[in-house]
Amino acid sequence: MRFAILGHLINKNDINDIPKKWIKNDIILSPEANINETKGHIIGIKLTAKDIMSLPQNQVREIILNAAVYAQNELDVELIQLGALTTSVTNGGEWLLGQKEFKGFVNHGDSYTAVVTCHAVHKALEKFEKKPSDLSIAIVGAYGIIGEAVSKILVPQFKHSILIGRREEKLLELEIKIKGNFETTIDLKTKEADVIITATNHPKALLDSQHLNKNTIVIDVSQPPNLSYEVCKKRKDVIRIDGGYVDFPPKYHLPIPGMPLGKNFACIVEVIMQALENERENHVGSVDINHLRKTEKWGEKYGFTLNELTNFGKPI
Template sequence: MKFATIGHLLDENTLRQLPASWIQHDFIISPELDVYGTKGHLSGILITAKAMMTQPRSAVRQKILDAALFLQNEYAVDVVQLGALTTSVTNGGKWLTDQHQYNGYVNHGDSYTAAVTCQTVRKVLSMVHRDPADLTLAIVGAYGIIGEAVSKLIVPQFSHSILIGRDQSKFDKLEKSLTGNFETTVKLVTQNADVVVTATSHPTALLGSEHLKKNAIVVDVSQPVNLAIDVCRARPDVCRVDGGLVDFPVPIPIPGMPPGKNFACIAEVIMQALKEEKQHHVGSIELDHLHLTEAWGIEYGFLLNELTNFGTPIFQ
C-alpha cells in the first residue's frame, strides 16, 4: 500500500521552511519516500492552523478532500493520514470516509499517538521517581480523540484527574467509560496538577506560567504546541516533554523535526501501509488497535526512547 500524510501549515513561518519544489497545484508534496520498501509522501494543504479553525468548515474540508483526491489520482496513494488539525475539522476523519470520490483508506494516526503519550507520561514519572498514585493529572482536550483514549488508559493510575474541555455536554460519553477519581470542567484549571497532558485543537499556545504548578510536568501532544518555548524559559522548574514523538531510523524530511524522530501519527500510517492493513481508523480510538500499533512500533523500531523538549534531550 502507498501512504501519504495530509498536514497543514502550523503558522505563517512554516511555508518558508519548505523546499519550493514541494509546492504543486496549491498542495505541499514531498518527493517519494521509501520506508523499508513501502512508498509514500508527506503532503499538506496551504493553510495555517489558525485558518483551519476559523475559516468556514465546508471550505477547509473541501481543501482536505481536494488533497486526498490529488494524492489518489496523481500519486496512486491508498491510505491517507490526517495530520494535526485535519482530524479535528473532519469529525475525526469520518467526514472524509463519507466522500464517495475518495476510495482509499483514512487513518487519523491518533491511536499510536495516544499510546506513545501514555508511554511518555509513565517514562517521565519513572525518570523523576514519582508515583502517579500520589499525583494529580490534568488532561486538556480530554474528550477529543487522543484525550479520550489517554484518559481511559491513565486516569485510573492517578490519585485524582482534572479532565478539561470546552463543552460540558461532550463529557457524557467519556464519563461513562472511565474509572478512577476524576472531575470534569470547562475551565482551564491546571494550576494544581502535577502532570498536564495537552491534546487540544486550539491553534496557538494555551498554557501560561499562571496555569502551571511548581515543578509541573507537561506532556504537550498538541500541534501547534500548547506550551510555548518562552513559558519554558520563564519557568525552568517546569518540565515540558514533546508528546507523540518516536524514534524513526529512516531519514524523513519533516521541517523542524529533530533528526531520527518522527510524529507517532505519521509512523502509524506508515506501519499500516507496511502491514497492508486495508481499513479506516477514524473517530474514537479502539483500544485493541491502539495496543496493536504499539506491537507494530516494537516490530519496526518506531519507539519512544529519549524524552525531548522542543527537540532537545531532557535527561542527558
C-alpha cells in the same frame, strides 16, 4: 500499500522551512519516501492552524478532499493519514470517508499517538522517580480523540485526574466511559495537577505561567503546542515534553519540515506501520483500544519507539 501523510502549516512562516521544490501550485508535495519498500509522500495543504480552525468548515474540507483525491489519482495512494488539525475538522476522518470521490482508507493516527503519550508520561515519571498513584494529572482536551483514549488508560493509574474540556455535555458523555478517581470541568484547572497532558485543537498556546504548579511535568501533544517556548524559558522549574514524538531512524529519510532529525510524529508513524502491515482498514473517530494495543505491538516490531524525551526537539 502506498500511503500519504496529509498535513498543514502550523504558522505562516513555516513555508520558508519547506524545500522550494516541494512547493507546487495548490499543495506541498515531498519526494517519494521509501520505508522497507513501502512508499508514500507527505502532502501539505497551504493553510495554517489558525486558518483551519477559523475559515468556513466547507472550504477547509474541500481543500482536504482535493488533496486526498490528488494523492489517490496522481500518486496511487490507497491510505491517507489525516495529520494535526485535519482530523479535528473532518469529524475525526469520518467526513472524508463519506466522500464518494475518495475510495481509499483513512487513519487519523491518534491511536499510536495516545500510546506514545502514555509512554512519555511513564518515562518522565520514572526519570523523576515519581509514582502515578501518588500524583494528580490534568488532561486538557479530554473528550477529544487523543484525550479520550489517554484518559481511559491513565485515569485508573493516577491518584486523581482532572479532565478538562469546553463543553459540559461532552464531559458528561466522557464521564461514563472513564474508570477511576476523577473530576470533569470546563475550567482550566491545570494548576492543581502534578502532570498535565495537552491534546486540544486550540490553534495557539493555551497554558500560561499562572496555569502551572511548581515542577509540573507537561506532555504537550497539541500541534501547535499549547505551552510556548517563551513560557518554558520563564518557568525553568516546569518540565515540558514534546508529546507524540517517536524516534525514527534517519536512514528512512522522511524529513518533516521543522522536526528534528531522528524524530517523527507518532500519527505519521502509525500510518507508515499500517502501510508496512498492508492492513486495509479505516481508523477514524474514537480510538478503538484493541487497535491502539495493536499499534503498540507494531511499534515494538518495527522499532519506532520513544527512546528519548525532548522539549522543542532538545533532549531533556
